[in-house]
Amino acid sequence: MSLLPETSPIDDELVRAVVDQVWESLLGAEVVPWYGEDPVAPPALQAQVTLTGDWNGLVRLGCAEGAAEGIAAAMLMAGADEELPPEDVHDAVGEVVNVVGGNVKGALLGDTALGLPRVLTGPDHDTRTVAAVPVSRCVLDWHGLPVTVEVFTHENTKECRS
Amino acid sequence: MRALVVDDSRAMRRIVARILTGLGYEVAEAGDGQQALEVLASGAKPDLACIDWNMPVMDGLTFVVKVRENPQWRDITLMMVTTESEHSQIVRALAAGAHEYLIKPFTPDSLREKLDLLGLLPSEVAS
Numbered sequence: 001m002s003l004l005p006e007t008s009p010i011d012d013e014l015v016r017a018v019v020d021q022v023w024e025s026l027l028g029a030e031v032v033p034w035y036g037e038d039p040v041a042p043p044a045l046q047a048q049v050t051l052t053g054d055w056n057g058l059v060r061l062g063c064a065e066g067a068a069e070g071i072a073a074a075m076l077m078a079g080a081d082e083e084l085p086p087e088d089v090h091d092a093v094g095e096v097v098n099v100v101g102g103n104v105k106g107a108l109l110g111d112t113a114l115g116l117p118r119v120l121t122g123p124d125h126d127t128r129t130v131a132a133v134p135v136s137r138c139v140l141d142w143h144g145l146p147v148t149v150e151v152f153t154h155e156n157t158k159e160c161r162s
Numbered sequence: 163m164r165a166l167v168v169d170d171s172r173a174m175r176r177i178v179a180r181i182l183t184g185l186g187y188e189v190a191e192a193g194d195g196q197q198a199l200e201v202l203a204s205g206a207k208p209d210l211a212c213i214d215w216n217m218p219v220m221d222g223l224t225f226v227v228k229v230r231e232n233p234q235w236r237d238i239t240l241m242m243v244t245t246e247s248e249h250s251q252i253v254r255a256l257a258a259g260a261h262e263y264l265i266k267p268f269t270p271d272s273l274r275e276k277l278d279l280l281g282l283l284p285s286e287v288a289s
Contacts, residue, residue: 025267026177075173077180092173098216099266102245106265114216114245116170 009055009108010151015136018103019149023140026099027074034139039146047093049101049117054110057135057153059101061093065121067145068093090119104151163284164188166206168198168225169214169243174266178212178243181270185277186284195220199228208238210282213260215244215251223258230259239280243268 016031023031043062051057063071072084072092084092094117105114136151165187167178172193179189190206192198194217202208211229213222220228222242229235241262242255252263262276277283 022267025269072173076176088172091171095171095173098171099245102216102266103247105245106247116216116218 010057010104010135010153012136012138014107015100015104015149015151016138018100018107019138019140021103022096022099026096027071028077029074032141034141034146036141036146039139039148043148045090045093045119045121047090047097047117047119049094049097050115051101051105051108051112052115053112055105055108055112055153057151059097059104060150060152061097061100061147062150063093063142063147064145065089067142067147070142070145071096071147090121094119100149163210163282164190164206164208165210165212166190166192166198166201166208166238167212168192168195168217168222169212170194170217171214174214174243178273181273182210182212184270185274185287194218195222195225195228198225202229202235202238210239210241210277210280212241212243212264215242215246215255223255226255226258226260239282241276241280243273 020031023029044064045068046060046062048058048060068089069084072089075092078084098117102114105112133153134150135153138149140147163186165182167175167189169175170193175191179191182189190201190208192201196219213225215222222244226240229238229240240260241264242260243264243266245266247265255263262280264273264276
């Protein structure tokens with residue numbers, strides 16, 4: 001189901017295509033949709049990157065720490081006995097959302113800048129109230145754990161799409 | 163051959179460095195453009211620099227401009243490796259002095275193809 005407002009320049013199809021490409025190229029993995037219960041609670045970890053300019057919004061990846069560790073291990077081709085430190089895990093998922101955000105930006109016309117990725121954990125990290133309008137949301141299965149990839153926009157966004 | 167990988171993401175530096183090392187490169191790393199300039203100023207002479215665009219302290223485009231301003235570094239081949247995929251950004255980078263442009267996400271083969279185009283595949287791995 002699309003959460004897309006009719007005038008939004010970004011839709012579920014675009015975001016899913018970007019995620020497919022990032023998963024395949026960066027993680028060496030195929031995207032598997034999540035068929036479990038919809039994860040409604042804020043995830044333990046959120047990696048996010050902002051888009052500002054003619055289009056304003058936020059791309060966010062949310063998951064449990066265990067999924068983040070798995071994503072980082074896949075990205076870094078870590079050995080089975082290699083335990084990645086939390087800063088490397090956070091850096092890796094930050095880069096994943098950075099690449100997703102950059103490719104979402106690539107679908108826009110106009111002058112929009114990509115911010116630097118941030119990885120947030122803890123009780124005050126949910127940004128749903130800051131970026132008001134949900135544009136796209138997909139939930140993926142990472143070896144039995146849900147991973148959400150969401151795009152939000154702000155109301156002052158202009159219409160632009162290549 | 164020697165390469166300098168400039169990216170604020172340790173993960174991305176590790177990925178690029180692994181590919182380049184596998185091709186026979188000696189690899190140095192820097193976390194932003196300023197650090198990369200310091201590496202060059204210390205006397206490092208890489209044949210290739212792989213440069214992210216969006217980084218704190220000094221972004222990749224500014225780094226490219228600074229390198230091109232210094233005649234001592236004119237032999238370094240500069241390749242942007244970035245999520246900035248718009249045509250206008252590619253034009254900006256090439257106009258500033260970058261030689262090649264690789265958009266993230268990329269595969270090891272696509273990086274290798276870029277190096278082949280640049281004539282920077284070590285002879286023992288060039289096809």
